[in-house]
Amino acid sequence: xxxxxxxxxxxxxxxxxxxxxxxxxxxxxxxxxxxxxxxxxxxxxxxxxxxxxxxxxxxxxxxxxxxxxxxxxxxxxxxxxxxxxxxxxxxxxxxxxxxxxxxxxxxxxxxxxxxxxxxxxxxxxxxxxxxxxxxxxxxxxxxxxxxxxxxxxxxxxxxxxxxxxxxxxxxxxxxxxxxxxxxxxxxxxxxxxxxxxxxxxxxxxxxxxxxxxxxxxxxxxxxxxxxxxxxxxxxxxxxxxxxxxxxxxxxxxxxxxxxxxxxxxxxxxxx
Amino acid sequence: xxxxxxxxxxxxxxxxxxxxxxxxxxxxxxxxxxxxxxxxxxxxxxxxxxxxxxxxxxxxxxxxxxxxxxxxxxxxxxxxxxxxxxxxxxxxxxxxxxxxxxxxxxxxxxxxxxxxxxxxxxxxxxxxxxxxxxxxxxxxxxxxxxxxxxxxxxxxxxxxxxxxxxxxxxxxxxxxxxxxxxxxxxxxxxxxxxxxxxxxxxxxxxxxxxxxxxxxxxxxxxxxxxxxxxxxxxxxxxxxxxxx
Numbered sequence: 001x002x003x004x005x006x007x008x009x010x011x012x013x014x015x016x017x018x019x020x021x022x023x024x025x026x027x028x029x030x031x032x033x034x035x036x037x038x039x040x041x042x043x044x045x046x047x048x049x050x051x052x053x054x055x056x057x058x059x060x061x062x063x064x065x066x067x068x069x070x071x072x073x074x075x076x077x078x079x080x081x082x083x084x085x086x087x088x089x090x091x092x093x094x095x096x097x098x099x100x101x102x103x104x105x106x107x108x109x110x111x112x113x114x115x116x117x118x119x120x121x122x123x124x125x126x127x128x129x130x131x132x133x134x135x136x137x138x139x140x141x142x143x144x145x146x147x148x149x150x151x152x153x154x155x156x157x158x159x160x161x162x163x164x165x166x167x168x169x170x171x172x173x174x175x176x177x178x179x180x181x182x183x184x185x186x187x188x189x190x191x192x193x194x195x196x197x198x199x200x201x202x203x204x205x206x207x208x209x210x211x212x213x214x215x216x217x218x219x220x221x222x223x224x225x226x227x228x229x230x231x232x233x234x235x236x237x238x239x240x241x242x243x244x245x246x247x248x249x250x251x252x253x254x255x256x257x258x259x260x261x262x263x264x265x266x267x268x269x270x271x
Numbered sequence: 272x273x274x275x276x277x278x279x280x281x282x283x284x285x286x287x288x289x290x291x292x293x294x295x296x297x298x299x300x301x302x303x304x305x306x307x308x309x310x311x312x313x314x315x316x317x318x319x320x321x322x323x324x325x326x327x328x329x330x331x332x333x334x335x336x337x338x339x340x341x342x343x344x345x346x347x348x349x350x351x352x353x354x355x356x357x358x359x360x361x362x363x364x365x366x367x368x369x370x371x372x373x374x375x376x377x378x379x380x381x382x383x384x385x386x387x388x389x390x391x392x393x394x395x396x397x398x399x400x401x402x403x404x405x406x407x408x409x410x411x412x413x414x415x416x417x418x419x420x421x422x423x424x425x426x427x428x429x430x431x432x433x434x435x436x437x438x439x440x441x442x443x444x445x446x447x448x449x450x451x452x453x454x455x456x457x458x459x460x461x462x463x464x465x466x467x468x469x470x471x472x473x474x475x476x477x478x479x480x481x482x483x484x485x486x487x488x489x490x491x492x493x494x495x496x497x498x499x500x501x502x503x504x505x506x507x508x509x510x511x512x513x514x515x
Contacts, residue, residue, distance in 0.1 A: 046426065049430055051426050051429060051430065070434065071429045071430065071434075072429070072432045072433070072434050075429070075430045075431065075432055076432070079430070080427075080430040082423065082426065082427045082430070084423065084457075086453060086456060086457050086460065087420065087423050087424045087427050087453050087457065088424070088427040088428070088431070088453065089453060089456075090448065090449045090452035090453050090456075100431060100433075100449070101431040101432050104431060104432030104433055104434070105432045134456065148431065149430075149431065152432075
């Protein structure tokens with residue numbers, strides 16, 4: 001679906017932001033891109049819908065070379081939701097905000113109406129349809145940005161730091177939405193520092209450092225590798241830390257709170 | 272956008288010009304500005320531009336000054352056309368057009384080699400009221416921040432299918448709304464947060480706040496200052512045809 005072949009990107013200011021990246025993203029995958037600030041995560045993501053074009057190498061999206069495509073045509077299939085909601089919202093009402101992308105892509109009036117209605121209901125925003133987006137809370141603005149992109153039903157959804165400034169309830173809602181999208185065969189790519197949010201979903205995890213991919217493994221391998229975590233300036237998920245301290249054994253870890261609870265109760269009962 | 276940012280925003284450097292006292296940099300900039308303003312022949316304007324480019328080369332910002340001048344060249348074409356249409360000769364219209372480029376160049380030399388902090392010290396040295404200094408320097412500091420915001424907003428809206436390059440002039444102007452509204456909103460949010468943060472750190476508690484550094488003219492600053500005044504006076508006399 002999305003293929004990076006030996007991609008190097010040099011920023012106009014002369015900084016090498018991506019250094020010889022080769023990676024593929026397939027259909028229905030959940031991928032997390034992690035790494036320290038300035039590692040090149042957002043730069044990588046911006047190549048997926050053609051906002052940035054590689055200095056060297058090629059990026060192919062659904063077989064099309066991004067240098068030959070417009071951002072609009074690529075965005076139709078690769079929806080990107082950026083970190084800062086205030087950078088995206090401008091319309092007078094919530095429903096017009098969702099409508100914006102659909103109009104740009106030339107959907108018919110009936111389809112626009114249906115999609116806006118669906119997106120607002122799906123994200124629990126229908127009661128705010130005629131409210132100004134500026135009046136929404138941080139979590140609602142985030143959901144609105146997601147609704148505005150999912151309304152045109154892209155095949156790939158890229159979320160850049162989706163949990164920044166979100167409370168626990170909103171994070172849980174977001175996780176549910178991601179899991180639902182995966183059941184629909186969508187590819188979801190998450191750029192995040194929020195390890196606790198990523199860990200229960202057990203995504204394929206790409207670790208970036210200084211413009212390079214230094215690991216591309218399942219989450220269970222990445223988040224238990226101390227040296228890798230140190231290089232990417234990340235800390236272990238609490239459940240991994242707990243499993244290691246409890247000495248669960250055989251390199252096993254708790255992938256969610258329920259397995260941890262079961263193990264502790266079993267052990268306690270045995271004792 | 273990156274192109275514009277590179278042309279107008281201060282970046283730290285280690286050139287002989289960058290390390291000068293900001294008041295001397297301002298003096299040189301004012302002298303070049305005055306020379307550009309009174310240039311009335313091709314030779315005058317040539318000398319003014321040569322002086323600007325020499326200082327830009329010494330400051331190692333030749334490429335950036337060139338970009339600034341290219342940016343202003345668009346307006347100078349307009350100046351040339353208007354002057355020519357109202358009856359001035361080609362040479363005079365050309366000199367007037369290039370004069371504008373030189374004026375922009377002379378002022379941008381100061382801003383490209385002077386940090387907002389130095390600018391603040393200079394304004395304070397001129398006894399400009401503290402609130403005015405703060406407002407002006409904050410505005411200068413916010414320029415690169417707003418440019419980054421604008422780039423991010425454009426990226427976000429392009430990702431939602433907005434094609435700024437398509438359509439006629441009116442449509443293109445209309446398409447700027449999704450860029451300008453979030454830009455203004457984020458600027459207002461940021462400025463009100465800044466105001467609160469400043470108040471929380473006792474801004475305005477005393478009439479005359481102290482500062483970490485004070486401006487002191489070093490020997491090299493005095494030498495450069497005197498040399499620039501002498502050179503400026505000579506050129507001024509030559510430009511005004513008063514050399515006898």
